[in-house]
Amino acid sequence: MPLFKPSTLRLLKEAARIPGYPLLERLHGYVYLRWPYLYIGLGLGTHPMARLLAPLAALATRLYPTRPDAHADPDRVTWADSYHGKALPLDEARRLVTVRRDIEIRDLEKVIPYKRARDLVLQSPGRIVALECPCRSAHETPCLPLDVCLVVGEPFASFVLEHHPGKSRLISPEQAVEILEQEDRRGHVHHAFFKEALLGRFYAICNCCSCCCGAMQAQRNGIPMLCSSGFVAELDAAACAQCGLCAKRCQFQALTFEGGVTRLDPAQCMGCGVCVNACPKGALSLRRDAARGEPLELQKLLAGAG
Known part of the structure; x- marks a missing residue:
């Protein structure tokens, strides 16, 4: 019986081709993909072993401070630099799961404003796996359905499929689009996730709800693990029917509905577009905001790379 599964060997070989890629990061990546439910459960504090492994969590915090002001060295990498998500409007999420060719776009500093993990590299992008969300699975009463994490391309898709046969399934790009659209209708946010x-580089699109998602909860607690789509919502008060539906859907508390009046706080908005798609009167729209960084617009990135 072989010591490693074929997908593990492929993942390790891919890592070995990256100049200067540390052994510790290779092991970290393996642990993250191999035991995601333990990994995320420990991070959320919901796993039974969380208390037992608290010393390891403390060590990880020293290695990767969780806040930019947690240390005096501005060049030191924080947790947010090594693991983070980029909010995506539905159309851009669709494009990421329906691209028909391999992609290699490096160092997207203007798109992903972190020190690490900024590459958009897709190998065999049509190979997509729907994985049961580790964040949702960590909760006693999670949002449903569970299998809404889309692992895109190789070597990640094969690794997840081979190591989590009961919690993952191979799907087509068309099925991935269907999941994105269904999650959008539920008011959940599409995030393109990158991890050092x-x-x-980019490895998955997660469909996130603030009640379950560890990254969204970290964001609320001051740990900048998510970045704006590059857009911000705009409200046309004259067109608004004051139904309050957008406020119910907003995962970032940017929209509120009190006293029969809808209000938008642009500072809280991440530009995900969920409210735009939910509004029955078309009173909400997205506009570009240069102060929020560049959007992850696949067609423009490919045109620039070409």
């Missing part, structure tokens, strides 16, 4: 330990 996973070859420093």
Whole structure:
């Protein structure tokens, strides 16, 4: 019986081709993909072993401070630099799961404003796996359905499929689009996730709700693990029917409905577009905001890379 599964060997070989890629990060990436439910459960404090492994969590915090002001060295990498998500409007999420060719776009500093994990590299992008969300799975009463994490491309898709056969399934790009659209209708946010330990690049689109998502909860607690789409919502008060539906859907508390009046706080908005798609009167729209960084617009990035 072989010591490693074929997908593990492929992941390790891919990591070995990256100059200067640390062994510790290779092991970190393996642990993250191999035991995601333990990994996320420990991070959320919901796993039974969380208390037992608290010393390891403390060590990880020293290695990767969780806040930019947690240390005096501005060049030191924080947790947010090594693991983070980029909010995506539905159309851009669709494009990421329906691209028909391999992609290699490096160092997207203006798009992903972190020190690490800024590469958009897709190999066999049509190979997509729907994985049961580790964040939702960590809760006693999670949002449903569970299998809404989309692992895109190789070597990640094969690794997840081979190591989590009961919690993952291979799907087509069309099925991935259907999941994105269904989650959008539920008011959940599409995030393109990047991780330093996973070859420093994009690996998945997660469909996130603030009640379950560890990254969204960290964001609320001052740990900047998510970045804006590059857009911000605008409200046309004259067109608004004051139904309050957008406020119910907003995961970032940017929209509120009190006293029969809808209010928008642009400072809280991440530009995900969920409210735009939910509004029955078309009173909400997205506009570009240069102060929030560049959007992850696949067609423009490909045109620039070409």
